[in-house]
Amino acid sequence: xxxxxxxxxxxxxxxxxxxxxxxxxxxxxxxxxxxxxxxxxxxxxxxxxxxxxxxxxxxxxxxxxxxxxxxxxxxxxxxxxxxxxxxxxxxxxxxxxxxxxxxxxxxxxxxxxxxxxxxxxxxxxxxxxxxxxxxxxxxxxxxxxxxxxxxxxxxxxxxxxxx
Amino acid sequence: xxxxxxxxxxxxxxxxxxxxxxxxxxxxxxxxxxxxxxxxxxxxxxxxxxxxxxxxxxxxxxxxxxxxxxxxxxxxxxxxxxxxxxxxxxxxxxxxxxxxxxxxxxxxxxxxxxxxxxxxxxxxxxxxxxxxxxxxxxxxxxxxxxxxxxxxxxxxxxxxxxx
Numbered sequence: 001x002x003x004x005x006x007x008x009x010x011x012x013x014x015x016x017x018x019x020x021x022x023x024x025x026x027x028x029x030x031x032x033x034x035x036x037x038x039x040x041x042x043x044x045x046x047x048x049x050x051x052x053x054x055x056x057x058x059x060x061x062x063x064x065x066x067x068x069x070x071x072x073x074x075x076x077x078x079x080x081x082x083x084x085x086x087x088x089x090x091x092x093x094x095x096x097x098x099x100x101x102x103x104x105x106x107x108x109x110x111x112x113x114x115x116x117x118x119x120x121x122x123x124x125x126x127x128x129x130x131x132x133x134x135x136x137x138x139x140x141x142x143x144x145x146x147x148x149x150x151x152x153x154x155x156x157x158x159x160x161x162x163x
Numbered sequence: 164x165x166x167x168x169x170x171x172x173x174x175x176x177x178x179x180x181x182x183x184x185x186x187x188x189x190x191x192x193x194x195x196x197x198x199x200x201x202x203x204x205x206x207x208x209x210x211x212x213x214x215x216x217x218x219x220x221x222x223x224x225x226x227x228x229x230x231x232x233x234x235x236x237x238x239x240x241x242x243x244x245x246x247x248x249x250x251x252x253x254x255x256x257x258x259x260x261x262x263x264x265x266x267x268x269x270x271x272x273x274x275x276x277x278x279x280x281x282x283x284x285x286x287x288x289x290x291x292x293x294x295x296x297x298x299x300x301x302x303x304x305x306x307x308x309x310x311x312x313x314x315x316x317x318x319x320x321x322x323x324x325x326x
Binding site for chain 2: 002007052053077085087089090094097099109131
């Protein structure tokens with residue numbers, strides 16, 4: 001995966017949980033809902049059909065209890081415990097999603113998440129998030145991409161360690 | 164594949180060549196270049212990396228000898244001789260393509276092509292082309308989608324029958 005600094009955001013961490021535990025966090029809706037969104041935001045609904053063209057849908061809720069419009073994306077590549085590629089540009093059945101508006105994430109992206117086992121039992125966790133243009137990248141960065149992904153991943157680690 | 168009449172264009176024909184011959188026409192660049200574009204237009208370059216996330220790139224040339232901007236799409240699903248899904252919304256590595264402009268096909272689409280063998284040795288050939296919005300569908304229809312796909316498919320049949 002070659003990152004393009006003008007179009008992509010990259011997030012990397014080594015985490016002390018196994019690739020299997022990370023994978024479960026991303027692919028089991030009951031687990032995903034517990035960590036995917038930095039608290040006090042939460043995920044109140046999640047639908048996962050883990051195959052290329054299958055739905056990946058989450059509904060996030062603000063601390064005031066307001067539900068955001070659902071994000072319905074789809075999976076593009078699935079290699080258990082190694083790689084998960086998904087996008088909000090297409091929905092289930094690979095159907096193009098409507099043009100994004102400001103109520104949802106106002107830009108298209110593709111997430112290419114790769115995992116590899118570390119000798120200590122942990123996981124090297126790398127996400128490359130590709131955008132359609134530099135403006136999309138900048139909007140995503142300004143939303144707090146780096147911090148948001150970091151807090152969420154901390155929540156996953158805490159959850160999977162039984163914290 | 165559920166077609167949406169507001170967003171999709173659908174093309175169906177029974178053709179007197181086998182699914183293997185249709186598949187070769189779509190996946191072997193040297194063969195594709197001979198039929199993919201209604202004459203006197205032609206395809207002057209074609210690159211195919213037949214795997215999910217692999218490139219599908221064609222360059223078309225007008226009868227006056229002018230090359231159009233390359234269309235670089237990618238494959239989303241590949242089931243040999245049965246189903247081929249590709250899009251111009253994403254490029255190789257599933258990277259989002261820049262927003263389309265009027266120099267290229269000015270809309271995003273996903274082609275879901277399905278083939279099934281007929282008892283007479285021929286192929287039931289169905290393409291559902293999904294668009295992001297009704298305007299995209301209408302622009303594609305106005306470009307002569309139905310006629311263009313029909314003429315091109317006639318050219319493939321003629322080619323594969325040694326005509």
